[in-house]
Amino acid sequence: MSLLPILWALKSAPVVDAQERAILVALAESAWSDGTDAFPSKKTIAEIAVVDWKTVQRRLRTLTERRLIAQGNQKAAAYIPEHFRPTVYDLLIPYSWYPDIEQVNAERKGRGKAPLTAEGRPDLAPAPPKKRRADKGKPRPKKDLAEADAGGGVYKTPGDNDPQTGQEGGLQDPGVGSTSPPGGVYESQRGGLEDPQPSPANPPRDTPRPSFPPQAANEEEGGTDGTRAADAEEEAPKAQQQTPNPGVSLLLAIGAKKPELLLTGKTLKDQGLTVAGMLLSGWTEQHLWQVIAGRPLPNPVKTSVGGVIAGRLRDAMAAPPPSSIPPQGGSPFQQADESTPAPASWKVKQATVASGAHAECVGDDGMCGRPVVDGTPFCLRCTNQPANAPF
The missing domain is CATH 1.10.10.10 (Winged helix-like DNA-binding domain superfamily/Winged helix DNA-binding domain)
Structure with a gap:
């Protein structure tokens, strides 16, 4: 403070x-x-x-x-x-x-306190001397020669005036005037380390690697050790991954024509798999175009565009696939005309729209999106089944 x-x-x-x-x-x-x-x-x-x-x-x-x-x-x-x-x-x-x-x-x-006085705050005593270490000033004990020899780096001669070597006892370099063999590694009297297989001073430089034959060294870089085959194996799944999903392609084409129906990210991938499965089961691109983009989006959209498209695809899969005969003339991505057969549920939808009722079912917390029954905001399923019924 x-x-x-x-x-x-x-x-x-x-x-x-x-x-x-x-x-x-x-x-x-x-x-x-x-x-x-x-x-x-x-x-x-x-x-x-x-x-x-x-x-x-x-x-x-x-x-x-x-x-x-x-x-x-x-x-x-x-x-x-x-x-x-x-x-x-x-x-x-x-x-x-x-x-x-x-x-x-x-x-x-x-702050409501009495003033300080010299008697109440006297001078303080000086600090006591700092404690010294108990071993300060004492010489350190010398290490025993046997301990020094055991630690390595110091070689002890056999003894004073050894008759075999004529050297005086003491400590000396193991490589000078001692009985140890020359070189960087020696074995002491108590045993030690010895290189069992010393490496040559100048190893050959042109030794071929064991992973490929010598003649492969003259080939172009990247052509040895099966690397080209490995590259081909890696490129195969990449090429498969780059193959466009027909369902995703159809959804992107619809989104290009009608931006309000454009899907992206995980929603595009999931619904693309659904559309691809419907194409394999007999649905044509014209019919799926009509299923997805044949009706305008509800106003307001209570869930999301992906939820609305998912509901429309779910309703379409409830009926068998229509005829696969494409309409005469026109682009394959052109919207189907009035002659295109539609599921029976759409007829109920068209009737309710004409009567001025709600356009799509608001059941399942607004996630249903199916055609409604006249005079109600719910579809046949949400009207006849309990709220917790499974899909």
Whole structure:
């Protein structure tokens, strides 16, 4: 709340080490200018000081014993729930440290507190000396020669004035004046590592790979190891994937003629599979064009264009496929004329439209879309079956 406690904690507080200073700064960050009413949680102090919360707890106890801090008025944190309420601390900043004690006392008077005095905030004792390590200044114990030999990198000669080698005992390079064999790998008296099959100094460079015969090296790049056959196998499914779905092609053609019926994405793929299946079962493109685009969209569209087209295809599949004889003349994508046979349900639809009733069924939460019965907003199915009947 004030910069004065932070400056005291950073520069003048008699702390022992960096952990105490960081914890004291975390407390000062939330204190008033007189150092009172600091109550951050231990977790918050640990995050600011980058220490463990147990370290915070231990250091707060130490700072309290040395009278750098003390427990303050716990009512300052009374608004926090009791099971979350932290301890309120006061930073005991000395009276003599403040550069403008009148301003601090004026602030305390505004909060209904008595002014600070030299007796109430005496000077603090200097920080105790930092504890030294118990082994500081003591020489490190020398490693035993046997341990050094076991660690590798140091070779021990057989002994002092060995009669076989004439060398004096001690430590020396295993490759100079010792009984070890020359080279980078040697076997010690206790056993060691030895290369069972040393590699030649200059291996042949023109050794052919075992994955293809030598004569294949002269072929053009990419023609060995069956890569051309593999490429052909990979291209086959790609070519199949690029083959257009006739159902998707028909839906795209309808969408090009009538943009309000254009489908995209997963809806186009799903309905394209349905249209392709109907083409295989005997439906012609002219009839499917009439099924999908022969009627205008309902106004308003209560579901989606994909839902309306799906309902129309579902109604058409309820009847057997009509005659596959295309109309005389015209484009295969031209809309069917009046001579094109239509399912029986369409006749009910046409009759209801002529009578001024609803155009499509509003059952199934507006997803039905079937022709309605005269005088009702529902189709024959939704009128005669319960609401939870399966499709």
